[in-house]
Amino acid sequence: KKYKEVSIDSTTQQMYERAQEMGIETVWERLEKQQPQCGYGLLGVCCRNCMMGPCRINPFGGEPTRGVCGADADTIVARNLLRMIAAGAAAHSDHGRHVALTLLIAAEMAEKFKKEGKPVLELDNMASNTLPYQVRDAEKLKAVAERLGIETEGKTIRELAKEVAEVALHDFGKQDEEALRFLKAYLNPKTYEVFETAAAKAGMPWFENGILPRGIDREIVESLHRTHIGTDHDPVSILLHGLKTSLGDAWGGSLIATELQDILFGTPQVIKAEANLGVLKEDYVNIVVHGHEPVLSEKIVEAAQDPELIELAQKYGAKGINVVGMCCTGLEVLMRHGIPIAGNFLQQEMAIVTGAVEAMVVDVQCIMPATVDVARCFHTKIIDTSPLATFPGAIHIKFDERRADEIAKEIVRTAVENFPNRSKKRVEIPKEKMAGYVGFSVEAILKHFGGNLKPIEEAIVEGKIKGVAGLVGCNNPKIKQDHNHIKIANELMKRDVLLIGTGCWATAAMKYGIFLPEYADTDNVGPGLREFAKEWGIPPALNMGSCVDCTRMLVLADLIARDLNVPISALPVVGSAPEAMTEKAVSIGTYFVASGITTHLGIVPPVLGGPKVVKILTQDLYDIVGAAFIVEPDPYKAARLMYDHIMKKRKELGI
Numbered sequence: 001k002k003y004k005e006v007s008i009d010s011t012t013q014q015m016y017e018r019a020q021e022m023g024i025e026t027v028w029e030r031l032e033k034q035q036p037q038c039g040y041g042l043l044g045v046c047c048r049n050c051m052m053g054p055c056r057i058n059p060f061g062g063e064p065t066r067g068v069c070g071a072d073a074d075t076i077v078a079r080n081l082l083r084m085i086a087a088g089a090a091a092h093s094d095h096g097r098h099v100a101l102t103l104l105i106a107a108e109m110a111e112k113f114k115k116e117g118k119p120v121l122e123l124d125n126m127a128s129n130t131l132p133y134q135v136r137d138a139e140k141l142k143a144v145a146e147r148l149g150i151e152t153e154g155k156t157i158r159e160l161a162k163e164v165a166e167v168a169l170h171d172f173g174k175q176d177e178e179a180l181r182f183l184k185a186y187l188n189p190k191t192y193e194v195f196e197t198a199a200a201k202a203g204m205p206w207f208e209n210g211i212l213p214r215g216i217d218r219e220i221v222e223s224l225h226r227t228h229i230g231t232d233h234d235p236v237s238i239l240l241h242g243l244k245t246s247l248g249d250a251w252g253g254s255l256i257a258t259e260l261q262d263i264l265f266g267t268p269q270v271i272k273a274e275a276n277l278g279v280l281k282e283d284y285v286n287i288v289v290h291g292h293e294p295v296l297s298e299k300i301v302e303a304a305q306d307p308e309l310i311e312l313a314q315k316y317g318a319k320g321i322n323v324v325g326m327c328c329t330g331l332e333v334l335m336r337h338g339i340p341i342a343g344n345f346l347q348q349e350m351a352i353v354t355g356a357v358e359a360m361v362v363d364v365q366c367i368m369p370a371t372v373d374v375a376r377c378f379h380t381k382i383i384d385t386s387p388l389a390t391f392p393g394a395i396h397i398k399f400d401e402r403r404a405d406e407i408a409k410e411i412v413r414t415a416v417e418n419f420p421n422r423s424k425k426r427v428e429i430p431k432e433k434m435a436g437y438v439g440f441s442v443e444a445i446l447k448h449f450g451g452n453l454k455p456i457e458e459a460i461v462e463g464k465i466k467g468v469a470g471l472v473g474c475n476n477p478k479i480k481q482d483h484n485h486i487k488i489a490n491e492l493m494k495r496d497v498l499l500i501g502t503g504c505w506a507t508a509a510m511k512y513g514i515f516l517p518e519y520a521d522t523d524n525v526g527p528g529l530r531e532f533a534k535e536w537g538i539p540p541a542l543n544m545g546s547c548v549d550c551t552r553m554l555v556l557a558d559l560i561a562r563d564l565n566v567p568i569s570a571l572p573v574v575g576s577a578p579e580a581m582t583e584k585a586v587s588i589g590t591y592f593v594a595s596g597i598t599t600h601l602g603i604v605p606p607v608l609g610g611p612k613v614v615k616i617l618t619q620d621l622y623d624i625v626g627a628a629f630i631v632e633p634d635p636y637k638a639a640r641l642m643y644d645h646i647m648k649k650r651k652e653l654g655i
C-alpha cells in the first residue's frame with residue numbers, strides 16, 4: 001500500500017491520502033517526527049517542577065534513583081499525574097464557570113431592561129429576544145433550584161436563574177470546609193459516605209472530610225501547591241488529592257456546565273441526525289464550529305439562519321449556509337438541535353483538506369494549532385473567538401456574551417464572504433455519512449422509560465442486560481482512529497452490556513451506525529441487549545453528549561444507586577476511555593474511579609515509572625473507593641476485563 005492506514009474511517013483515510021498527495025503535513029507525520037518519544041516522559045519519571053532540574057530517575061533501578069531534592073520515582077510520577085488531573089479539571093471547570101457567568105449576565109441584563117421599562121413578563125421569564133441568552137428550559141431551572149434547596153415558590157424565572165448562577169459561582173470560590181453545594185444536591189448518601197471515609201481508609205485521617213471537594217478552584221490550586229518543590233511527597237496523599245480535585249470537576253465544574261447549558265439552551269431530547277465528513281455540502285457555505293462551549297456555537301447556529309446572511313450567501317452563488325460541528329461543541333449542537341457533526345478529534349485537519357470549508361470557528365480545548373497551517377493551503381479561515389485561546393495566523397473575532405448576536409453574525413458574515421474564494425476544482429468531500437439517534441439526556445432517558453429507570457434496572461436484574469458501560473474520550477494518533485472505540489463497543493454489546501457514551505467516542509459510534517436501533521440486529525449485539533433495545537425502541541448504545549456531559553452518566557448511575565440503596569461502586573457498571581489523549585480525559589477517568597466506577601484506559605498513562613503509584617491506581621483504590629483503573633491497550637482483552645468486572649459486581653449484588 002502506498003499510504004499507511006491511519007483510520008478505520010474511510011473519510012479520514014481518503015482525506016489523509018489527499019493531504020499526502022498535496023504535501024500537507026498532518027498529525028500523523030508530526031507524530032512520526034517525534035519518534036522515538038522520550039522514555040522518561042512516557043514513564044512519568046521526568047520532573048520539571050523546579051530549576052534545580054530537570055531531573056529524571058533511572059527506570060531500570062540504577063542511579064539516579066532520586067531527583068536533586070531527593071524526590072523518588074513514585075513522588076515524581078504521582079506529582080506529574082496530579083498536575084494532569086488539575087489541568088483537566090481546570091479546563092472542564094472553567095468552561096462551567098463561563099456558562100454560570102453567562103446565565104448570570106443574562107439574568108442581570110433582564111433585570112436592567114426591566115428597569116428601563118422593556119416588556120416585563122418576557123424579561124421575567126427570560127424569554128425575550130432582546131436578551132442575548134434566554135432560559136430555554138424553565139422546568140429544568142426549577143428542578144435544579146429545588147435540588148439545591150433554593151426556595152422556588154413565588155419567584156420569577158429571572159430571579160431563580162440569578163440565584164442558581166450565584167450558587168454555582170459560589171462553589172468555585174468558596175473557602176469553607178464543606179463539600180460543594182452542587183455535589184451535596186446531586187450525590188446519593190451512600191456514595192457521599194465513601195468520599196467522606198476514603199482518606200481514612202487510605203491511612204490519612206488528617207484529610208478532613210476525606211476526598212469531598214470543598215471549592216472547585218481551591219482543589220485545583222491546592223494541586224499546584226502540593227506539587228511545588230518541597231511540599232507533598234507521599235504518593236498516597238498526592239493521589240488522594242487527585243481524586244478530590246477530579247471530584248470537584250465531576251460533581252462541580254462539569255456538572256454545572258451540563259446543567260446550566262440545559263437551562264440556557266434546552267435539555268436534549270431524542271432526535272435523529274447525521275455524522276461524518278459527508279455532512280459538508282459542496283454547494284453551500286460550510287462553517288465548522290469546533291471546540292467545546294455552546295455559548296458560542298449556539299449563537300453561530302442561530303446567526304446562520306438569519307435571512308439576510310442566507311441571501312448574501314445566495315448572492316455569492318451558494319445555496320445557503322451549512323453549519324456543522326466538530327469535537328464537543330459539535331456534540332452540544334448535535335444533541336440539542338440535530339446539527340450534523342463532521343467528525344471527532346482526528347478529523348479537524350481532514351475537514352479543512354476537503355477544500356470546502358469557508359470558516360472553522362473555534363473556541364477552547366482540543367483545537368490543534370496546526371489547523372491554521374492546513375487552512376493556509378486552502379481558502380479556509382480559522383476564526384478564534386475566546387479571549388483565552390488565540391491562534392497565531394487565525395482571524396481573531398473575540399466573543400462577548402453581551403453582544404453575542406452581533407458578533408455571531410459578524411463571524412457568519414466573514415465565512416459567507418469567503419465563499420467566492422473557494423476553488424471549486426480543489427473541493428473533494430467524502431460521501432460517507434451516517435444517521436443516528438442522539439439526545440439521550442437523563443431527562444430524555446427517564447421520559448423514554450416512562451418516568452423512572454425500573455425497566456433498565458429490571459433488565460439488569462433479569463440478566464437480559466449484564467450491566468452498563470460508559471464509553472468516553474478522545475482519538476489519539478497512536479491508535480488507528482476509532483479502532484479501539486468500535487472494537488470495545490462491539491465486544492461489550494456482544495456480551496449484552498448496554499452502552500452509554502460521550503465525547504469523541506460518541507461521534508465515533510455514530511459514524512459506524514451504532515446509534516441506529518437497527519444496529520441491534522447485527523452480530524455485534526448479544527441476544528439479551530437486542531431484545532431489550534427492540535422492546536424499548538432504542539439503539540443498543542445511547543449518546544449522552546459532550547465530555548462535560550460525562551456528568552449525565554454519573555447522574556444516571558447515581559439514580560440507579562439510589563433506587564438500589566447502594567453506593568455507585570456496587571453497580572455492575574464500568575467506564576472506558578479507549579483512545580484517551582487529553583488531560584481532561586485523565587480527570588474524567590479519575591472521577592469515574594473516585595465515584596466508584598472501575599475504568600479502563602486504552603492508552604497507558606505516564607505512570608509506569610512509579611510502581612507504588614501503579615499499585616495504588618490499579619489495586620489499592622478498590623479498598624479506598626471501591627473502584628480502580630484497568631490499563632489494557634488490546635481492545636479485546638480490555639472488553640473481557642471490563643465484562644469480568646461487571647460479572648463480579650453482579651455476583652456481589654447476588655444477581
Ligand code: BF8
Pocket residue numbers: 292327328344345365366472473474475503504505546547548581582584585
Ligand atoms: O472534551 S473526547 S479529544 S473533543 S477531550 Fe477533546 Fe477528548 Fe475529543 Fe471534547 Ni473530550
